[in-house]
Amino acid sequence: MTKDLLYRLIWLSRPLMQAAEAAVDRGLAGTGLTVRTRAVLEILHDFGDATVPEIAHRLEINRQYVQTMVNETLASELTVRRANPRHRASPLIGLTATGRETIAAVLAAERKLVGDLAQSFDDAEVATALDVVQRLTEALRPLGRERPA
Amino acid sequence: MTKDLLYRLIWLSRPLMQAAEAAVDRGLAGTGLTVRTRAVLEILHDFGDATVPEIAHRLEINRQYVQTMVNETLASELTVRRANPRHRASPLIGLTATGRETIAAVLAAERKLVGDLAQSFDDAEVATALDVVQRLTEALRPLGRERPA
């Protein structure tokens, strides 16, 4: 029955996430990054300079916490503040040369590992899995809200 | 490319888990349970009486934390201590009538919701997704360990 399979799939999300984040964390050893500062740098790497609230929106966590993560990356000179023409009080955060090299190296290493894993899977099944998981996530989301829609 | 799809699938595990746990949490409103005490009761419901270390092993978290969760369920009389013939100092934890009714109601409600969701999916795609996610989790697990195997 689909119901039971779906139930098992839902509860597999936690082990998958834990395994994934542990693997990422291990890949971060020696870089001085944490899983969360890695996430900030990845946003800047993928989308270019952004303000703290913009990064927070992308990461779907609140701006106050992102602020502390960004402050850490500023302190370790992985990022810098740049003048924001659109808002004088809210500078754009951008990668420094070091920051760019660091995150690029991390992402490249991760992609290499995933490339190795990918050999055990074929395109069609992964595409199906991705589609199912995406639809499932969207279907579950409203159920967690105050007033489920 | 399979690699990119796989990468996206890996990073979807967190949103899926968050959506799933938020939905579970919402279903717990009014029962006095938390996501974690629910997990303890579910183990007892599915596998029968168990000691604290046994529950911890099933949940893959440490016994000290499980002990505090179990103590909460004992305090709210959802569970009771029963003599353990195999170990005098480590009682078996079992559901009370109230505990059994509570967890049965919660699980039934969850299964009903999943049943509704299941109508948007077909058996084959969910089976494929489950298989991919299981294999992916097992493949990622060793990468997070000290000495990746």
Added chain:
DNA sequence: TCATATTGACAAGTTACATGTCACTATGAC
């Protein structure tokens, strides 16, 4: 019987967040 392991209880520490407040700064309607 005696070394070793298991268990419950308790204390602390940690991580990854959320929430609330303040002062400052923009922005847009007028």
Added chain:
DNA sequence: GTCATAGTGACATGTAACTTGTCAATATGA
């Protein structure tokens, strides 16, 4: 321009879900 309203950085505090360490009581097995 002016003024209500919203966005922002900084800071403080709170919280859930853990981990780690320790101790004394108790088992277990050679």
